[in-house]
Amino acid sequence: MATATREDAGGNLAELLARCAAGDRAAFRSVYDLQSARLYGIALRLTRQPALAADAVHDAFLQVWQRSSRFDPARGQPEAWLAGLLRYRAIDLLRKRGREDYGFEPAEEVDREPGPLDQLASSEQAEALRRCLEELDENQRRVVLLAFVDGLSHSELATSLKSPLGTVKSWVRRALIGLRRCLES
Amino acid sequence: MSATATDPGEEANLLAAEYVLGTLCAAERATLEREAATDPAMRSMIAWWEARLAPLAGLAPATTPPASLWPRIQASAWGVAAPPMRLLAPAADATPRVLGFWRATTAVGFALAAAIAGIAVYRPAPPLAPPPLVTALVPLNQQTPVFLASVADDGSAVVRPLTGVTVPLDRDLELWLLKDGASAPTPLGLLPASGAHLAVGTLSGHGPGKILVSLEPRGGSKTGLPTGPVLYGGGI
Known part of the structure; x- marks a missing residue:
């Protein structure tokens, strides 16, 4: 899906979700067509396991169908709402089933410099977040990205960054305190 | 905000x-x-x-999901038949072809043709792979099946209702697998009253056990374990 059409789809998507709430199957299919690649990409990055990612997207879309009435346009963007549903489902599946079952090895998989920040969209919110992330020290920035984008838990962060659990937990907390202070200002 | x-x-x-x-x-x-x-x-x-x-x-870069995902979502959301499994494929493929001959005949002939088509198609087709394992999900202490679960040898499964199932608006049915010897079941997802399709691999590698269906709050159990009564069950 081209980024340009996704921008236009924001309002359209909210309308489609409203139609899903009214039981419109064609609208549901349109939501799938517009959003499945983006959501599957997020799930794949979080879980690193196609079967688990597909399960998460399946469950998230089922929730969209069954609970689409809960999307409130006044409270946020439909894309963020969908990504939220998907992320929580993927993380729940990850934490319940564990990565070990899928032969996941965080230490090898995760070897990333915090460069990808450049790829953040150029919305006002993304700009603010980028600026605030850049104010963090490197370890703090890295744990935020690895947790949010790659779905690593505290203990997985400790393993993949070869650091004690307590240290990693305090990086996370200091990062969050720093982000909140910066994002609130 | x-x-x-x-x-x-x-x-x-x-x-x-x-x-x-x-x-x-x-x-x-x-x-x-x-x-x-x-x-x-x-x-x-x-x-x-x-x-x-x-x-x-x-x-995260956008990635096209597997083609099987939409049919699976459709099946779960609407109870639409999932991609045909071996058990169902012959009837869907062959019946219309044989019926063409009978199209001009009476309604009685039409019904007869369907019956003949069924026989003609099923008999010569030898099963190439082990047939799906079928198990009935019955209410506890009763015998009348409510759902039928067909488990294919690739670990996928189709669960279909055999009778009208009503679920309170604020509740969902949830499927569970309880392996023999295990102390707790593992969740297999929601079970709409219209049935569900479980992905390839969901049930592979599991030895004998039971499929259970419990009544849960809308959206399913939040704890990873059944929180409501177990309504139906069957052995696999």
């Missing part, structure tokens, strides 16, 4: 942030979700963090 909302304490706010970030373990996540369900302040802290961190989701 609610940047200047109530500030009920550093710890609660950081927990909300860690929930959104995704670093909490399953038990901590479940605890926080219960708290958020009754505490608007917690909900607004979560919403604040969700809105602020949302742009990070854009860092």
Whole structure:
């Protein structure tokens, strides 16, 4: 899906979700067509396991169908709402089933410099977040990205960054305190 | 959104942030979700963090999902027949072809043709792979099956209702696998009253056990274990 059409789809998507709430199957299919690649990409990055990612997207879309009435346009963007549903489902599946079952090895998989920040969209919110992330020290920035984008838990962060659990937990907390202070200002 | 909302304490706010970030373990996540369900302040802290961190989701490259995903979602959401399994494929393919000959005949002939087509098609087709394992899901202490689960040898399964099943509006049915010797079942997903399709591999590698169906709050159990009564069950 081209980024340009996704921008236009924001309002359209909210309308489609409203139609899903009214039981419109064609609208549901349109939501799938517009959003499945983006959501599957997020799930794949979080879980690193196609079967688990597909399960998460399946469950998230089922929730969209069954609970689409809960999307409130006044409270946020439909894309963020969908990504939220998907992320929580993927993380729940990850934490319940564990990565070990899928032969996941965080230490090898995760070897990333915090460069990808450049790829953040150029919305006002993304700009603010980028600026605030850049104010963090490197370890703090890295744990935020690895947790949010790659779905690593505290203990997985400790393993993949070869650091004690307590240290990693305090990086996370200091990062969050720093982000909140910066994002609130 | 609610940047200047109530500030009920550093710890609660950081927990909300860690929930959104995704670093909490399953038990901590479940605890926080219960708290958020009754505490608007917690909900607004979560919403604040969700809105602020949302742009990070854009860092994952979009990837086309497997073609099998939409039919599976459709089957779960609407109970539409999932991609035909071996058990069902011959009837769907062959019946219309044979019926062409009978199209001009009477309604009686039409019905007869369907019956003949069924026989003619099924008899010469030898099963190339082990047939799906079929098990009836029956209410506890009763004999009349309510759902039929067909488990294929690739570990996928189709669960279909045999009778009208009604579920209260604020409840969902949820499927579980209880392996023999296991102390707790593992969740297999929601079971719409119209049936469900379980993905390839869901049931492979599991020895003998039971498929259970429990009555759960809407959206299914939040704890990973059945929280409502187990209504139906069957052995596999």
